[in-house]
Amino acid sequence: MCQLLGMNCNTPTDIVFSFQGFRQRGGLTDVHTDGFGIAFFEGKGVRLFHDNHACSTSPIAELIKDYPIRSLNVISHIRKATQGKNSLVNTHPFTREIWGEYWVFAHNGQIKNFEYQHGDYFNPVGDSDSEQIFCYFLETLKQRFGSQEPSKEEIFNVIHELTENIREKGLLNYLISNGDWMIAYCDSLLFYKIRQSPFGEAQLLDEDVKVDFSKVTTPNDKVAVIATLPLTANEEWKQLAKNELVMFQNGEIILRKTPTSPYYYTIEEGRRLAQSYSVA
């Protein structure tokens, strides 16, 4: 599987610590060597970095590690190519403008036999299944609501409905954000940790790096970090259930659709499932 990293906060926060561990999975502690991307919302603007080199050795990833960008919403993705050529055009996250906002999307998994029909408003540029899914979400929202942006509750409901339509076609974990809220969908493995007062010390799993959050935060800060697998050794990460959809805003979960009998994959099961879709 590819791996996802997301952050949603109530105060602009830099993601350097989490990214530092995450990037090692792009070639060093894991096998995702087919490029990476990261999108930082800054106000309504988006700063994007894409590279088709392995994240663990990419000079662009090195720059990001050394250049703290404070953001309320960040989405990052490291890629093991399964569908779509390993070219820049297929590198996540993808971005489009809708209702005068940039929306950003990254997907981990693989959807088969999903042929997105030509859209009036949104069309994929590359040939990945992921960009098709993103365009399917946006096109449907735009067709349904026209020029008037619906409430976040309505957006959440439509995204849930569309996800239900396609999730059985494969493996579908994703993050999507408009710079205000972030929606996370778990089909196999997705964990989150909400850091808030009292802040403690955290130790990365993938690199020998610690941070004491109490020294770099204020008591009101709330930071939700979402990742395919936990990033730290000594924090309690919560797992999303299979087919659970959540919306984060200001560092907390504000909307949630949990299956009636929630099922939680073990990491080993999740990895095997990914392999069965040849998503290594």
Next chain:
Amino acid sequence: MCQLLGMNCNTPTDIVFSFQGFRQRGGLTDVHTDGFGIAFFEGKGVRLFHDNHACSTSPIAELIKDYPIRSLNVISHIRKATQGKNSLVNTHPFTREIWGEYWVFAHNGQIKNFEYQHGDYFNPVGDSDSEQIFCYFLETLKQRFGSQEPSKEEIFNVIHELTENIREKGLLNYLISNGDWMIAYCDSLLFYKIRQSPFGEAQLLDEDVKVDFSKVTTPNDKVAVIATLPLTANEEWKQLAKNELVMFQNGEIILRKTPTSPYYYTIEEGRRLAQSYSVA
């Protein structure tokens, strides 16, 4: 005035040499300290870098200088903010998807009393005049041609017509590209140099750096470089006339609309004109 840099080639070429001189104008040899951006087409994909720090000192610009990215089409812009807040969302170049292609746009100048109406397909995210102009071009093209991308000749004609509609509202130099062709419009100052065999040596104007292109090219290479002001001391740069529109493809001009009595600004006149629009 802000400054523009474009490159259109017949073989993927790195822009490091030209960018090295250009970036010095972002704070060192000129006054454009309100951020910069650069877009590299790689196939149909676009790699974007934006920063709201001065280009001459930005770590992102430093990375670009040291990280040769080969591209057929590059658009870069260094900014002196005049309209729109100095925030990332107003940092050029702007990108949108149309007809399954990414289009990239950067503008130097200032348009007044141009209120872009809400578009069905494209809307600005920030509050700059430049992003409104880009959306006006895209929205009109999409409204007129629907889901079928017209020929490049038709695109060129429509862009010419729309430019004529708005050019008297201010100062309008721009570059726009879909990764295949690049359109350049000159309202005051815009120069270009087509480098082709036999290649010679070039010396930057803004920094003490030389390159011998004969050592880094093949005889069939054709590289058009477009810039607000010439970048090299010992090459002959051609100037576009006031209100001239040209389309480059494969490193040469393939379409051109030149006024019947072309007028060429001196650099001094061009600078004064920019100042009269408070575009420093």
